[in-house]
Amino acid sequence: MDLPSLTGNEFVRRTAHFYPKFDHTLFYKLLAEFDVSPDINLKQLSFGQQKKVMITFGLATNTSLLIMDEPTNGLDIPSKVQFRKIMASSITEDRCMVISTHQVRDLDSLIDTLLVLHKKEIVLNKSLDDIGDCLLFSSSANANKQEILYTAQNSIGNNTISINNQQHNNKVDMELLFNAIVDDETTVIETLK
Template identity: 60%
Template sequence: MIEISNLTFGYSKKKLLFKNLSLKLQMGRIYGLLGKNGAGKSTLLKNLAGLVFPLEGYCQLKGYRAADRLPGFLQELFFIPEEVYLPGSTAIQFAKSTGHFYPKFDEAYYFQMLAEFDVPQSSILNNLSFGQQKKVMIAFGLATNTNLLIMDEPTNGLDIPSKAKFRKIIAAALTEERCIIISTHQIRDLDSLIDSLLVIHEQEMVLNKSLEEIAERIHFSSSAPMDKELIIYEEANKIGLNTMSINDKEALSKVDMELLFNAIINDHKSVTNTLK
């Protein structure tokens, strides 16, 4: 389990990004982390990875505190930032020089993922396009087999076929011993991949629910319900309305994550109160 406890962080004490933020994340899940620009998504991921240090509180993985950056912690976490910088070596050389830091690194799986992404093993990494470099990092991160895999905007730079491959590969890589966190603005890219949703807003984690839990409480539709009092949020589209309403029936609808996010930004209490 990954735990964040009373996390308070700011790049200056006068302007905090988080204050007393707490949550627990479970293994065997793919979390989507959403938030407005500047809400602190990337910074939260860096706290989890031990790359920045909280003013108060802590992040913990398997009993290790992230800020201590002990070897046992670093071996169980891999972080793929939004901007990647790879060395002037081949993918094969990169595996030889870096893979040994991860006890469960699977070199054969790494090369298999490179082949899936159409990245030649002999290419000089820093000569590759940004999208190809992203694919190398995703392939390597998956091959480390760490308990926690963190990805910040992983689909940026990927073309449409590569995004489809990414979704397929990530879904297949999830195990009961692994937790995957993906921060993104491209909600539609990950619509069929994410099974749990995190939303950070106004220094708080206002949502931490599985899509199944959300669908049980909220009905998503392209038409308004007969009972207007059930409506939580509505948004005009080209042909009518997209609506969120209290689910008073047993039928489950597909969660519209973009609509849900917009509803939370508009009035997060009405959404979170429904989901309690």
């Protein structure tokens, strides 16, 4: 990021007026939750702290659409936990948040709809509930071999995606699903149609 040589206070004073619904109280509250001082020059902050300031500013704009690109890159583990809490408390019916990320495990508790881009095209746009109803994600090959759509080896065995014929409730493994789409796009995508 290339932030101006301003403190957080100065940045807000010079920029917030471009956003009619900007919430100054929320900005300072979230900065405090992230443990970042608004009095330090943005250029002197670490990359992770700069990301926290920009995340905080974005949320404080109160726009109806907020787009974040790789928001958790540069954040340490405790900051990622704090990020998830802050994002969860910021979700409303009046706001759509689009998060572009390769770090899906950092955000899986926040995601309700998955959109996958591959080869410059949208190949999947479905709710996680719908995906979980169609596909079964397992850490072993205990599914019927004929129903397995994708298998990936891990250090202790196999992860599989199979057809969810019995409508088991299961958590969608977004990373495994993405790899399945990239490795063999048609099989999994056709099952989800």
